[in-house]
Amino acid sequence: MRRNAVIATIQRDGSYSLEPAAVQPAPAGGTAYVMPQQVADAIVRLEVRNIQADETLAAAQEQQTALIRQMSNSQKSIARSQALIAEALQDIAQVLRGRRHPEPELTPRQLLTAWKSENLVFTEDIHAVAAYLAPALVRGEASYRMEDIATRTGLSPSRVHDCLHTLLKRGCMRQTGCAVDGAPIYVLP
Known part of the structure; x- marks a missing residue:
């Protein structure tokens, strides 16, 4: 039944129910119900969508992990660069201190x-x-x-x-x- 028919039935009767499914014996004993083809198709479509969503999520998580790894490497590179700059500045400061107070060659x-x-x-x-x-x-x-x-x-x-x-x-x-x-x-x- 289509959606509009379901809504009309709910408005008219106050509820909606599926036609009772045929009863079959379950392989392990007990009772099993036959699922209407429309419901089975809907479940299959939902399952396919869930699988696609899981694949999309997994791909996004891989991208996120790769970006985090790249950012971590960049931060390590920046830290190394900053350490090199700090060393160079210390060397420059030592040279400047040496120039500022050298032993006078000239009296x-x-x-x-x-x-x-x-x-x-x-x-x-x-x-x-x-x-x-x-x-x-x-x-x-x-x-x-x-x-x-x-x-x-x-x-x-x-x-x-x-x-x-x-x-x-x-x-x-x-x-x-x-x-x-x-x-x-x-x-x-």
């Missing part, structure tokens, strides 16, 4: 003598500022505020500014930036 006195011989330091006030900066410059970098240099050399801040400008202009040193406290950072060229 402050040799630096000042070289500047004088090239006629780069020509007045006493410029020499005083250069002499104050030279020990730090030969070690890597000098970072002093102008007021500190003025206090140590006895020069006015404006004169210290002029002396620093002259040393920069003549190529005795160069400025590479500023420290956290705002002091300029000077290095040898």
